[in-house]
Amino acid sequence: MATKVYIVYYSMYGHVEKLAEEIKKGAASVEGVEAKLWQVPETLAEEVLGKMGAPPKSDVPIITPNELPEADGLLLGFPTRFGLMAAQFKAFMDATGSLWRTQALAGKPAGIFYSTGSQGGGQETTPLTSITQLVHHGMLFVPIGYTFGAGMFEMENVKGGSPYGAGTYAGDGSRQPTELELAQAFHQGKYFAGIAKKLKASSQ
Numbered sequence: 001m002a003t004k005v006y007i008v009y010y011s012m013y014g015h016v017e018k019l020a021e022e023i024k025k026g027a028a029s030v031e032g033v034e035a036k037l038w039q040v041p042e043t044l045a046e047e048v049l050g051k052m053g054a055p056p057k058s059d060v061p062i063i064t065p066n067e068l069p070e071a072d073g074l075l076l077g078f079p080t081r082f083g084l085m086a087a088q089f090k091a092f093m094d095a096t097g098s099l100w101r102t103q104a105l106a107g108k109p110a111g112i113f114y115s116t117g118s119q120g121g122g123q124e125t126t127p128l129t130s131i132t133q134l135v136h137h138g139m140l141f142v143p144i145g146y147t148f149g150a151g152m153f154e155m156e157n158v159k160g161g162s163p164y165g166a167g168t169y170a171g172d173g174s175r176q177p178t179e180l181e182l183a184q185a186f187h188q189g190k191y192f193a194g195i196a197k198k199l200k201a202s203s204q
């Protein structure tokens with residue numbers, strides 16, 4: 001049976017979604033892995049989103065908490081709000097209480113990717129504080145460490161991401177993920193999928 005990797009994200013302006021798309025490509029490049037994109041529900045009204053200049057959502061399906069246990073591994077992506085996970089994604093995690101009670105996600109590998117507005121805006125605090133969500137579910141956090149190689153040590157150009165996972169900078173919203181940031185996202189998907197596949201094989 002194929003190893004199912006779900007890439008679950010929230011993206012207001014599209015930056016996290018671009019990372020998610022590359023992560024999916026990376027995960028799907030691993031033989032025997034099925035990768036699928038999901039969005040979490042929006043919590044803001046259309047009128048509010050319009051005033052914030054947010055573009056329409058893509059046609060990626062909306063996930064419910066009950067669909068999470070179907071995955072063999074989960075990659076979770078979100079923008080930062082004041083150095084923490086965005087409220088929309090936190091609201092989704094808050095709705096997973098029934099899964100916590102039954103420990104339906106315990107033992108599953110999980111990774112994190114993210115977007116911030118600036119270099120000091122939470123490229124490390126966001127994934128670091130988000131790990132608590134995984135811990136309470138008994139999930140296995142899979143960071144990328146320095147497996148991306150030389151790309152982790154880029155100093156000439158601004159690059160998001162960290163040993164915790166792939167990342168990008170949105171700036172005022174006009175900046176888009178760079179080729180290097182997208183390459184890191186692809187790497188995370190591929191690296192994570194390989195680990196999820198091994199874990200599934202070892203449990204059978």
